[in-house]
Amino acid sequence: MFLALERVLSTEEAGALRDAAAALSFGDGRASAGRFAQAVKANDQALPSPDLEAIRDKVTASLMAHPVFGTAARPKAMTRPIISRYRQGQAYGLHVDDAVMQGIRTDLSFTLFLSEPDSYEGGALIIADKIEERAFKLGAGDAILYPSTMLHRVEPVSSGTRLCAVGWVQSRIRSAEQRELLFDLDQSITALFEAEGKSDAFDTLCRTRSNLIRMWAD
Structure with missing residues (x-):
């Protein structure tokens, strides 16, 4: 499941970050890459500093506060975000x-x-999936969330500078299929409540969701 998360950061927050x-200060991005990825990685990565930690804290808090991120990822743990920079010719x-x-x-x-x-x-x-490649270039403050199992790449930057925060999530629901079912169920519960308020059907769906999480959660 691919999800574009709108306004994780406001326009003003994205500009400030x-x-x-x-x-x-930035160093060679290959420092965080695995053995084989190093051969195809050419970007810059922010070096440790108190200012970097402040940015990381803001990114993490904003993601955790985003309602779609929480229901889609069901995070158990997250890496500290990496601040990546791509300049002309980097990819x-x-x-x-x-x-x-x-x-x-x-x-x-x-x-x-x-x-x-x-x-x-x-x-x-x-x-890239087995059928096609999908391109994402979102607005400042927006994020793309996708399975870590997927092959992916960043196209070369031909002009300007691309700044982004990247990171990884360990979900409480290990199965991607189960996460998607729970996400769809969450969306249906919300829509039903907005349309009809609290009802027997709403309570039944909430019970079902809770019991599925109880069955599937790590």
Whole structure:
């Protein structure tokens, strides 16, 4: 399941984080890549600092506060976000994320865009399934959430600078199929409540959701 999460950050918040990220010191992005991904990775990664930690805290808190992120990911643990920078000529070739990062199992990946899409050329996130490739280049403050099992790449940036925060989630619901069922059930429960309020059908669906989580949660 691919989800575009709108307004994880407001326009003002995204701008403030973009300015703060632009002032960070950056090193070679290959430092966080696995053995084989290093051969196709060419970007910059923010180096440790108190200012980086403040940005990471804001990204994490904003994601956790986003209602769609919570119901889609059902996070048990998250990595500390990486602030990535792509300048002219930089790209990240086709790869799959490591199964374990920062000590957690990677079930879901996210990219939170900090740069406005018209401020750089190229740089789309391309996610490949067995049928087609899908390109994502979202507005500043928006994020894409997708399974970490997918092959993906970042197109070369031909001009401008692409800043984003990337990270990984270990879900309480390990199965992607079960997560999607629960997400659909959540959406149906919300729609039913908005249309009819509390009812016998609403209570039954809530009970079903709770019992499924009880059965499936790690």
